[in-house]
Amino acid sequence: xxxxxxxxxxxxxxxxxxxxxxxxxxxxxxxxxxxxxxxxxxxxxxxxxxxxxxxxxxxxxxxxxxxxxxxxxxxxxxxxxxxxxxxxxxxxxxxxxxxxxxxxxxxxxxxxxxxxxxxxxxxxxxxxxxxxxxxxxxxxx
Amino acid sequence: xxxxxxxxxxxxxxxxxxxxxxxxxxxxxxxxxxxxxxxxxxxxxxxxxxxxxxxxxxxxxxxxxxxxxxxxxxxxxxxxxxxxxxxxxxxxxxxxxxxxxxxxxxxxxxxxxxxxxxxxxxxxxxxxxxxxxxxxxxxxxxxxxxxxxxxxxxxxxxxxxxxx
Numbered sequence: 001x002x003x004x005x006x007x008x009x010x011x012x013x014x015x016x017x018x019x020x021x022x023x024x025x026x027x028x029x030x031x032x033x034x035x036x037x038x039x040x041x042x043x044x045x046x047x048x049x050x051x052x053x054x055x056x057x058x059x060x061x062x063x064x065x066x067x068x069x070x071x072x073x074x075x076x077x078x079x080x081x082x083x084x085x086x087x088x089x090x091x092x093x094x095x096x097x098x099x100x101x102x103x104x105x106x107x108x109x110x111x112x113x114x115x116x117x118x119x120x121x122x123x124x125x126x127x128x129x130x131x132x133x134x135x136x137x138x139x140x141x
Numbered sequence: 142x143x144x145x146x147x148x149x150x151x152x153x154x155x156x157x158x159x160x161x162x163x164x165x166x167x168x169x170x171x172x173x174x175x176x177x178x179x180x181x182x183x184x185x186x187x188x189x190x191x192x193x194x195x196x197x198x199x200x201x202x203x204x205x206x207x208x209x210x211x212x213x214x215x216x217x218x219x220x221x222x223x224x225x226x227x228x229x230x231x232x233x234x235x236x237x238x239x240x241x242x243x244x245x246x247x248x249x250x251x252x253x254x255x256x257x258x259x260x261x262x263x264x265x266x267x268x269x270x271x272x273x274x275x276x277x278x279x280x281x282x283x284x285x286x287x288x289x290x291x292x293x294x295x296x297x298x299x300x301x302x303x304x305x
Contacts, residue, residue: 100281118292128296138231
């Protein structure tokens with residue numbers, strides 16, 4: 001996998017996350033809506049960072065879709081938080097792929113964003129994953 | 142309401158809300174192939190020297206945190222103790238030296254051992270920073286494990302602060 005592919009996948013994920021937060025956030029109660037707004041701004045910053053890095057590497061950043069499926073029909077507050085948890089968990093997995101890159105700057109970005117997405121997922125879920133970003137838990141001794 | 146449907150599929154796992162499969166399936170396959178092709182295993186094959194240092198240092202931290210979590214009251218600390226134990230087991234499985242186990246006690250004595258939830262959260266944040274720093278110099282497979290453990294520690298610290 002080339003650096004551009006893992007970065008492009010993370011960028012595509014950020015586009016989707018920004019859209020998802022835009023749909024879900026306003027449906028949350030006030031304090032959590034504020035938290036969602038802050039998270040959306042963090043995702044915008046991450047998107048911009050990824051775009052700059054891809055451009056610097058000579059790539060063409062993937063653009064956002066015009067829309068994404070966000071099923072909020074009759075969703076409870078708990079379901080809305082679960083959607084945001086899922087968004088952050090999946091992004092964390094995408095950034096775990098960026099961590100595999102040999103380029104130090106890309107890897108640093110992946111590591112930082114793994115922590116950021118894992119913390120936000122924990123805040124929405126109310127509990128922490130033991131191995132965030134890993135689709136399968138590592139072998140135990 | 143249901144927001145309108147996107148043309149392209151990007152992200153899986155958004156089952157509760159956002160859908161998409163094809164690109165992510167490619168991604169998951171590529172990750173597996175890269176992991177298999179680019180990284181050593183610990184089954185009798187030497188772990189790179191930098192990996193060994195990183196694994197040992199993070200293991201020492203996890204063992205210290207596991208012991209400290211067990212002494213702090215509350216469900217969050219108990220969950221943290223189980224997580225730190227799982228981190229330690231994964232690090233040992235990845236090749237961390239058992240000598241790190243022996244060095245955990247002196248390390249704990251040298252460093253301020255957390256005894257309150259706030260101190261534990263601070264120690265978990267420090268462990269997250271340590272794991273992130275060491276992941277930068279590690280081989281890809283170890284870097285991903287250390288990054289995940291770092292992210293978990295950052296999450297545990299955030300949870301402890303939220304539950305105070």
